[in-house]
Amino acid sequence: MKYVIKGETLFDGNNILNANSVLIEDGIIKEVGNNIKSDDVREYKGAFIMPGMIDSHIHLTGAKSGNLIMESLIEDPNIKLLATIPWLNKILKAGFTTVRDCGGTNAIYLRNAIKNGYLTGPDIIAAGKPLSQTFGHGEFSHTIPIKWNEDRGMSEICDGTEGCIKGARTVLRQGADFIKIFSTGGVLSQSDRPDQEQFTVEEIRAIVNEARKSGTYVAAHAHGDQGVKNAVISGVKSIEHATMASDETLKLMAEKNVSLTPTLSIQELLFKYGREIGVNSWGLEKITNVIDGIKQVLPKAKNLGINILCGTDLGFETGKDIDIGKNWNELILMTKYGNMNAIEALRSATGNVNNIGIHRGRLSIGYKADVLIINGEPSENISDIAKIDHVYLGGNEVF
Known part of the structure; x- marks a missing residue:
């Protein structure tokens, strides 16, 4: 043709x-x-x-509310996988022809179904289960048994360098295209805070080395400055969020050519509608500092020449103005909060992904x-x- x-x-x-x-x-x-x-x-x-756009941080969960813990425990995982299928058309219709799923087992099944022609959807680059330490962000609830977190695909729990090596090999064996880790706490996890570092430098380096041997890379969820710095010096390819990164750490990211995915959509969504869509109380308490932080960080990152990626971090349908199928809102938010012009925002969703080895967006x-x-x-x-x-x-x- x-x-x-x-x-x-x-x-x-x-x-x-x-x-x-x-x-x-x-x-x-x-x-x-x-x-x-x-x-x-x-x-x-x-x-x-x-070019078709790329959402460099999404979660194809099939969830219908912001209460991810409750849905994960009471909803049949197979039904949630099926519920994700209509998302594929919505994402395509929004102009996103590739997505990088930054944690969840659904993406591997959906990726394979699309490649085999069973479904029509964007190209999916899947992390599979993200890696988390015990008492980490990968345990959305720190009161339910750890095994429940793992069984429901929330994360692969690993501790110590040997445990992290095994965890990395496990998710690669399961079909991960790259490895996602949590190097700080987060907003939607129960008892940790976004500023708290998670995993040691030695643990992260062990994971990065396993990814390297398999011809891929590591992306790190990181809010707090020390957690961002630990991930950068350990050799990760992209930092997700970086809401509390210091000027020194941002300069280090620029020097090492580490990309930044600021994920403004999820932060704006939780700040505006968190209570209404069922986000747990602990998430509501933590979101303000995070969204205030990224508004300071993103313009600095842009001025330093850091490669910026468009990623929404959306993982549930909301029916709001920020939602699956409206992923292009991320570009609008970048110009609003990041001191980015329209061309720079367009690059973040297209050509910039080549910096992390995604041959798309051109x-x-x-x-x-x-x-x-x-x-x-x-x-x-x-x-x-x-x-x-x-x-x-x-x-x-x-x-």
Whole structure:
């Protein structure tokens, strides 16, 4: 199958090009230029053409509320897996053709089903079970038995370097594409705090080494400064959140080319609607410091040249203005809180993912033909990112 997509403005995942056409053959981009000739030219007059977007931090849980503990314990995991299937269409329709699931067993099954053609959905890069220490963020409840946390897929509990090596090998054996760890406490876990460091440097280095041997990398949930620093010096590839990172630690991230996923959507959601959507009391108590922190950190990170990724951290449906299927809100929040212009926000959801080894988000020769047709100018008005008319996934028009 060979055809040309032609529009008005073309954003290649990095810059606006002096071009208006993309030649696609067998699902791969073969040429980018002006007025490319073909027997099949699909012209979208006045349209903004850009790569499919990537949500670099999502959780395909199938959950329906912010009370993740209760849902995990009382809902059948198989039903929750099935409940996630409609999310795939919503995410695609929102213009996200790839997602990086940062913790949960559903993503591995969904990824495999999509690859085998049983389902239509975005490409899924899956972490599987995240790694957590005992009394860590991976135990959302610190009062229920640890085994329940593990059995329900919340995390793989490991302690000490030997335990962490085994934990890393376990999740890789289960099909993880990369490894997700918790190097600090968090908001939705019961008894720890976001500023508290978790895992030692030696433990994190052991996990990073296991990932390296398997040709992959580690992403670290980290709010508090020391936990961020521990993860960075241990060799992780991306930091998720970094809401309390110091100037010194941010400079270290820049030096070591560690990416940042600020996850503004989940923080804004919990701050605005947490009580209404059933978030536990401990989450409500902790969210204010976290959201205030990221508003200070993100502009500094941008100014230091840190590679910033678009990741929503959404893991349940809400029916609110921030929700699965409205993942593009993350870009709007980046311009609102991060001192980022529209082009910088667009890069975070497209070309920037190449920094962590995801070969997506570019309208360039050799890239998979994931293409969006937008009835607007999101490079000038980022809110236009919601005006998606057509979505091509691997060269096939899915919306």
